Amino acid sequence: MSRKLFGTDGIRGVAGKAPLDEPTVFAFGAALGEWVAHHSTPRVVIGMDTRESGPWLAETLAGGLAHAGANVCFAGLTTTPGVAYLTKTEEFVAGVMISASHNPYQDNGLKAFDHSGFKLPDEEERKMEERIFAILAQGAAPLRQPLTVDPAYDRHYLDFLASTFHASLQGVKIVLDCANGAASYIGPELFRMLGAEVVATGCEPDGRNINKDCGALHVDALCRRVVAEQAQFGAAFDGDADRCMLVSAAGRLIDGDHAMLIAARHMRPASVVATVMSNLGLQRALESDGLKLIRTAVGDRYVIEEMLRSNLTLGGEQSGHVIFRDYATTGDGLLTALRIIEIAVNARRTLEELTEGFVIYPQKLVNVRFKQKRPLEELPSVQAEIQSTEAEFGDAGRVLVRFSGTEPLARVMVEGPTIERVAHRAHSIANAIEAALS
Structure with a gap:
């Protein structure tokens, strides 16, 4: 079963709108809280980046976690790898980073780690989605839990890096x-x-x-x-x-x-x-x-x-x-x-x-925003452009066309012997996608 909330890097979207609206964020916290509740010390650490939506998302997430019986610790402003490090090295069952990485400030996201410090596997995210939707169906009003930053967490991470x-x-x-x-x-x-x-x-x-x-x-x-x-x-x-x-x-x-x-x-x-x-x-x-x-x-x-x-x-x-x-x-x-x-x-x-000896092959990346996603295999005009490009470049180039896991974009990457040929081919494929998905 495909996932509806989680992409390749957790749950991401515009802060305040589904799936990052208050009810869904609260439900995510409650689902994660249930997941850690069977541990003797169900502690979860939360960190965030500098987006203006971070504080209310953190308090809403903490509200859901507390509702399910989890104990919440707040690292405040820290990095994603910092949260992963803390989750692994401190007594935390899970950690959550609130960030949309390289996206603009309007976006935000929720990335969950287990005690190993790794992001949750796809199957765990799928199961968590089921619980999130079940909790949403219950219609519980989201609650926020005030949080206080513990500066010791950032110091632990900083000392580790320096070491x-x-x-x-x-x-x-x-x-x-x-x-x-x-x-x-x-x-x-x-x-x-x-x-x-x-x-x-x-x-x-x-x-x-x-x-x-x-x-x-x-x-x-x-x-x-x-x-x-x-x-x-x-x-x-x-x-x-x-x-x-x-x-x-x-x-x-x-x-x-x-x-x-x-x-x-x-x-x-x-x-x-x-x-x-x-x-x-x-x-x-x-x-x-x-x-x-x-x-x-x-x-x-x-x-x-x-x-x-x-x-x-x-x-x-x-x-x-x-x-x-x-x-x-x-x-x-x-x-x-x-x-x-x-x-x-x-x-x-x-x-x-x-880096001596590293010769960069010209590469062109074109993003195509679409309204309705369809499998690339079902787009004959796009397949024809891809096959034509691959035939032209042979072993001297590559073609990659994929859908973004975090945004409504089709990404076209073409690599080859000259930037002129690469750019021409990348735009030809992108135009075919735009025509097929408009």
Whole structure:
């Protein structure tokens, strides 16, 4: 049975509207509370990013949890990987992060973790949906529970991150763009603790400026700032800080693919796990180093599932989610920055030198908003465009067409020998989808 509320990254939508209206959020809390109630200490930790809807969502969620008998602890402003870490290392049966990651401030979301620190499996989410709908059918009035932030939780996470770093940052200048999001305070504090000179940007959240022209999705300004400041590194995080984009001293973008290559060359794992969105250039570079790339569906949860299945320690996404399984159960932007900067500082090499031999294949991504979703297999005109593109590029390119798990978008990605051919083919496929689904 397909899930109606949960997408690839929890429940996400416009705050205040279904499925993030008060009754549904309360019902989610009650369903999760029932799920943890059989434990002797049914404790749940809640964290949130900087969106203006975060506080009332947290209180409504806590109301549902308390209604079902769960004990709620509030970490306040923290990162998604921070909640995952706390859930695993403290006496919590579950944790919930309130965030819509890289989406604009109007959106928000609920991501649940169990005590292992991993996101709930698809089957558990399906069962939880059944309980949510059953609770909604009962018509109980949602209640809010006031919450008080315990600052010790963020300190535990900060101390953990610092403990993983084994290099000297004395004399190292780093520019951080924290997207006016979850890393706005903990990010600069972490790197200053480690001895770096930090230039902090995107660290003035007002509830509405999260991800707005800043952070991991908007790195042009950071690239320029790193050069202007004569800094050795730059790092940009998204709203919940589970992804990181790095910038070299020369102002060059180092995305998730580059970070995985740097880490793989240092760690020498048997294989690296990445999604179908990772550039063909990463695959070629890894192969030249005698390493194998395993691809999964889009979503860090699927990367992690494959890492666990194959007992691998490194995986991630081009978008900046990188999972270092020896340290964390999810993508962690701050941890990624620490790992890559540590490698570079200890090797006394630039990020360009560490990614030598990585030739990026031109890639074009086009998003198509649709009104009514239909299986791609049922759209002959779209299939014809896809097959024609695959025939033209052969082994020198790739085509990926998929529906977003969090938004009403069809995503078209085409990779090939030249940007002109790639862009032309991507738009041809996108136009066919738009015509078929309009």
